[in-house]
Amino acid sequence: MSRFLRASRLTLLALSVLGIALPALGQGGPAPAPPPAASPAPKPAAPGGSPATAQAPATDPTPWLYRGSDITQDGNWRFGVLPNGLRYAVRKNGVPPGQVAVRVRIDAGSLMETDSERGYAHLLEHLSFRGSTYVPDGESKRIWQRLGVTFGSDSNASTSFTQTVYKLDLPDASAAGLDESFKILSGMMAGPNISAQSLNAERPVVLAEAREQPGPQVRWTDAMFELMFAGQPLAMRKPIGTPEALNAATPESVKAFHNRWYRPERAVVVVVGDVDQDQLEALVVKHFSAWKGHGPAPATPDFGKPLAAGPVSKGLVEPAMPPMAMMAVLRPWSIVADTVIFNQKRLVDLVAVRIINRRLESRARSGASFLAASASLDDLARSANLTSVQVLPIGGDWDKALRDVRAVIADAQATPPTQAEIDREIAEIEAGMKNRIATAPVESGVSLAELLVDAVDINETVTSAEGSYAIFKDAIDKKMFNPEAVLESTKRIFEGTASRVLVNTHVAESDTAAKAAAALSADVSSAVVRRKAVGNVTFDQLPALGAPGKVVSREVVVDQPKIEKLVFANGVNLLIHSNSAEVSKVYVNVRFGRGLSALPANRQVPAWAGEIALMPSGIGKLGQEEIDALIGQRQIGINFEIDDDAFKLSSQTTREDLADQLRLFATKLAAPAWDPSPVTRAKAGVLAGYEGMWSSPDAVLGRELDSLFRSRDPRWTRPTRAQIEALTPAAFRALWEPLLKSGPIEVEVFGDMDSEETIQAVAATFGALKPRAAGKVTPAPPFPAHVGKPVVLTHRGQPDQAAAVIAWPTGGGTAGIRESRRLDVLAAVFRDRLLDKLRSEAGVSYSPNVASDWPLGLASGGKIFAIGLLPPDKTEFFFELARGIAADLAANPISQDELDRALTPLKQTIIRSSTGNMFWMRLVEGGSLDPLVVAGVDSLAPDIAFVRPADLQALAAKYLLPEKDWTLAVLPEAKKPAVSR
Incomplete structure (x- = not known):
């Protein structure tokens, strides 16, 4: 039905506590209903092209999405069915202005493959982008770049178990650009270039994508699917496929898959954008009407049902992953009409799950046997409906943690919740829905297009926020x-056909599976479950602040858009911009202190625990439980992060909640609490995932690269296991208490609010704080010196995985802001060349990247760097290739076309972003203390728009010097793969 109801689902495999990435999963639902009978399609002039006849074919305007549903239709959509069976939905939406989002969904994913075709759906997605009827090999990317499309974000695709979705977001959708883009997309669907040449070029890219996946997480996911969905195709049908099937693929076999499944009656085209609906509909009709299927239409395969028989439990030994347990109750998936009563019953289920999760989180915070646990209710890939529970134990005692979690669930099954518990969840759901109504006018076209595609895949409808x-x-x-x-x-929701449990341990145990099965069936009804009752909590229970501060200066620092700077008597600075374009959205960003620059450079301190434990440690006499109750029904948040030059509190709120949002932030600085539990929990969580920092090349890069770029300065270096184990709540407080009280404060408030009301609210909160000490600043370390041979690190993951990094030092500080922006353009050119050479031509890396990092808040430390994940024997090839590109960029000016293909997407990204208040907030961040930041607002457009080939050549000659480069290789250790039993 609505986005809100769907957004709560499919947390099954997320394991967000662990950050585990998994293949794209189709949200379960029935196959799309067949379109009504239609007349034969007109004869095409070319595959996917315009009809030969000048008269547009008649379309069926029936709102096909709502067949069998009594959900109130969202009248902003226009639906239709072409005579060839293709369904479409179009909608006018001007957010962001000028953009059009196109989605082409094919009802074919990995579950439609045979054993010999595993990976074909995903491979075909790659081949379709590579070349097709109207576009020679590799040219579609270049055409769309010239139209401002950023490859990989604005043009992309995804393949799940049940669908393949092609995505194109045109940032400046001219009539000619739209027509060309629809022609290309129609050709990709009807006539992709499937030749021996294209297949042999793209197959290594797909294999590289598979190779670059993290081994421990892949093995966990494989084991989970094999156990949970034993006997069903889902158990063995990952979208990435298998090397054996991909290597055996021929042009003929891939064409056969394409001809079988790429048919107009299995396609849905969704278009949302800043263009009249008539024009959008005409484009669909013009370019997709001539598409005809090949041969008889196939039947969608039977995806089976969960089996009551079969294995109940399985153990895995993956030291690189935290100890964990996942249990699930599975039921057959069935087609259910998306009706009002169905959604209302699902809302009751949602409340039940939310209550369980709140109780589990409350237990975890108070020192339970588990670090985290959560339940979810999902429909998965038209294969099963299931309730799953993920458990992250403290230490390695997963058995006790699993039983304790089951005891919380058993208690919820035995005793009704209180009405107060239910009302709390209802109030939070209602607050979220009301906010969606308020912000609906600024919902992006991309979001609307994605929601409708998702609805089609799971046999649901869409309705308005009001509906x-x-x-x-x-x-x-x-x-x-x-x-x-x-x-x-x-x-x-905890009853079903079968129950399963999967466990990961760090050391081999002879009876893990048996213990897991016993824990799953053990009687836990007699276990004592203590519930913490949180009564009514109000903002009056926060510590009082001082008298409102006085404004001592006020000036307009940016004319267009109008941004004001105010200084309060206590030294607090305010940057404010009132703009109602984003209805009911107000962004708050508070920079305080000096960030990593305030930390000592000669020893490791527990700053690493700050982003995990500082906010949950409480405010005044309120702990995290009470703060959750305080803000749960409001649009108020409390996010914290650490930058090089400042600490940051941030949130998105509303005009009505802004004053209390500011009060919450200010009181956190003035009266922080020091509950030891979040510190203990943070330590346990980091230790649980510690071994994972060696599990793959990119894990090693995540652990080491910042430190190496900063010459091993401890402020940018991850702590050792001993340092983590040594952390105490007292040491945590000793570090953070003075940091919260010192250093400058800059408050930014941008959005749909009244400036004068906001100034008064800041005066009553941050303006009421005591004056603060300036805070100490330790200079940043230099970039590492050139190395003759790469620095070598090792990982403990797959033996066919490696990584390579090459970097050149640049600079830092706002005095060089113009150069930093042009380095971004140079990095975009470098990235495009590296992508073409390393991925498209050599096929040795799926996602190489080049980036420029120029820290505006530090005087030095900038770099331009390239990263590639590749086979171990290709690291030297990577360095040679990168150095060759760098040398050519320094020696020769690029063509104007190459510059435009890098520059136009960057310009369009800025233009799109500039329609939102967050863009301007980030642009002037830190500007109350550094006037060059504010001065850089007016120079942004010319700094980028007027760059010329000679400018980039000069930058390359200045910075991409062979005697300055620094290199790193991450190579595998010799190690046996983990075992399962």
Whole structure:
């Protein structure tokens, strides 16, 4: 139905606590309903091209998405079905201005493959982008770059178990650009270039993509699918496929897959953008009407049902992953009409799951046997409906953690929740829905297009934010959210055809599977479950601040858009910009202190735990439980991060909640609490994932690269295991307490609010703080010196994985802001060349990247660097290739076309971003203390727009010097793969 209801789903495999990346998963749902009978398609002039006849074919305007549903239709969409069976939906939307988002969905994913075709759906996605009827090999990327499209973000595709979706976001959609783009997309669907040459060029890229996946996570995912979905195709149908099937692929076999599944009646075209609906509809009709399928239409395969028989449990030994357990209750998936009552019942289920998760989180915070645990209810890939629970134990005692989590669930199944618990969840859901109504006018076209495609895949509809809220309010009026109904739901969602449990340990145990099965079935009903009741919490319970501060100066620092700077008597600075373009959105960013620059450069300190434990440590007498209750029903957040030159508190709020948002932030600085539990939890969490920092080349880069770029300065270096184990709450407080009280404060408030009201709110909060000490600053270390041979690190992952890095020092500080922007353009040119050579031509790396990093808040430390994940024997090839590109950029000016293909997407990214308040906030961040930041606003456009080939050549000659480069190779250790049993 609505985005809100769907957004709560499919947390099954996320394991967000662990940051595990998994293949694209289709959200379960039935195959799309077949279109109504239609007349034969007109004869095409070319595959996917315009009809030979001058008269446009008649389309069926039936809103096909809503067949069988009583959900209120979102009238902003226009639906249609072409005579060839292709369905489409178009919508006018001006967010961001000038952009058009196109999605072409094919109802074919990895579950439609045979054993010999594993990986074909994904391979075909690659081949379609590489070349097709209207575009020679590799040219579609260049055409779209000239139209301002950034490859990999604005033009991309994804393949899941059940669908393949092609994505194009045109940032400046002219009539000619739209027509050309629709022609290219239609040719990609009807006539991709599947030749021996293209297949042999793209196959290594797909194999490289598979090779670059992190081994431990892949093995966990494989084991999970094989166990949970035993006997179903889902168990063995990863979208990435298998090397055996991919290597055996021939042009004929891939064409056969394409001809079988790429058919107009299995396609949906979704277009949303700043163009009249009539024009969007005409483009679909013009370019997709002539598409005809090959041969008889195939039947969608039977994806099977969960089996009651089969293995119940499995153990895995992956030291690079935290110890964990995942249990699931599986039920057959079935087609269910997306109706009002169906969604209301699902809302009751959602409340039941939320209550369980809140209780689990409360137990984890108070020192339970588990670090984290959460439950979710999902439909997966038209194969199963399941309730899953993920458990991250403290230490290695997963058995006790699993039983304790099951005890919380058993308690929820035995005793109805209180109405107060239900009302809290209802209030938070309602607050989220109301915010969506308020912000609906600024919902992006990309978001709307993605939502509709997702709805098609899972056999759901879409409705407006108001429509979704009406369904929710009707459920409240029917008194559906009562203790008895939630209890019944809690019982039902933990019943099913089969129960399974998968466990990961760090050391081999002879009986893991047997212990897991016993823990899954053990009677835990007698376990004592203590619930912490949190009563009504108000902002009046926060510590009082001082008298409101006085403004001592006020000036306009940027004319267009109007940005003001105010200084309060206590030294607090405010940058403010009132703009109602983003309805009901207000962004707050508070920079305080000196960030990493305030830390000592001669020893390791527990700053690493700050982003995990500092905010949960509480405010005044309120702990995290109480703060959650305080802000859960409001649009108020409390995010914290550490920059090189400042600490940052940030959130998105509303005009109504802004004053309390500011009060929460200010009180955190004035009266922080020091609950030891979050520190203990942070330490346990980091230790649980510690071995993972050696598990793959990119894990090693994540652990070491910042440190190496900073000459091993401890401020940018990860702590050792001993340093983590030595952390105490007292040491954490000793570091952070003075940091919260010292250093300058800059408050930024940008968005849909009243400037005078906001100034008063800042005066009453940050303006009321005591004056602060300036804070000490330790200079940043230099960039490492040139090395004759690469620095070599090792990883403990797959033996066919390696990484290579080459970097050249540049600079830092706002005095060089113009040069920093032009280095971004140089990096874009370098990236495009490296991508073409390393990926498209050599096929040895899937996602090489080049970036420029110029720290505006530091006087030095900038670099331009290239990174590639590749086979171990290709690291020297990477260095030679990168050095060759660097030398050529320094010796020869690039062509104007190459410059335009790098510059136009960058310009369009800036233009699109500049329609949002967050863009301007980030642009002037730090500007209250450094006037050059503010001065750089007016120079942004000319700094980028007027760059010439000679400018980039001069930059390359200045910085990409062979005697200055620094190189790193991450190579595998010899190690046996982990075992499962």
